[in-house]
Amino acid sequence: MVVLRLARGGSKKRPFYRIVAANSRDARDGRFIDNLGFFNPIARGGEIRLKLDVDAVDAWVAKGAQPSERVKALVKEARREAQQSA
Secondary structure (H helix, E strand, O other): OOEEEEEEEOOOEEEEEEEEEEOOOOOOOOOOEEEEEEEOOOOOOOOEEEEEEEHHHHHHOOOEEEHHHHHHHHHHHHHHHHHHHO
């Protein structure tokens, strides 16, 4: 099954996550099918906290991919930011 989840990157105590579509059997930071964006939980100043291709997320969900709870929350946040800027 394809899942939309976070893949951790960054260094110790400085997390950085890529939002990816991956096979549920693959390792968290292993192979992935598609890179959908990124999430930087400790962004400060002018750094971008969340960048997400919402259209690609919708396409994967239409194909049957299951987003994790955290990815669901991030998609909701990205949609809210897109509405406010429009």
